[in-house]
Amino acid sequence: MAFAENPHNFTDIDSKEKAIRLVEEGRLVPILLFPAELGGPEAPQNTVYVPPETRDIQTQIIGTLIRFVEEGLIDNLNAEPEYKGNSFVPSKIHMRTSHSGKPGQFNPTIEIW
Structure with a gap:
């Protein structure tokens, strides 16, 4: 498992509008669940909002996934978010x-978080 360094609590962020406000404040960033580098679409259903350090962790994992695809080790990827409450x-x-x-x-x- 990969952990973001600073734990957060986003219990009260229960709508896209609230998440966008945190994006505007620099506290969240949008990322694609299924990475564009591997064919993921830039679409609302593929977008989640996470703290900036999570994007950095995902970028490292994407690098590994790309290498595994190039080496013929994987040919299938599923990315699924898990949520707490609302x-x-x-x-x-x-x-x-x-x-x-x-x-x-x-x-x-x-x-x-």
Whole structure:
């Protein structure tokens, strides 16, 4: 698991509008759940709002995923957010990878808050 360094509490951020306010304050940034580098669409249903340090962690994981794709180790990726209560900010992002013809997996989870 990868942990963002500063724990946060986003219990009260229960709408996109509230999340956007935190983006404007620099406390959240938008990221794509399924990375654009791997074919993820820039679409609202693929976008979540997270603290800036979470984006940095995701960037490191994306680098590893790209390398694994180039090496033929994975050919499938699923990214799924997990939420606490009614928060619009995910508490975790689970990434699951596999290869249709080979054993093995790389399944990082980003712990956000």
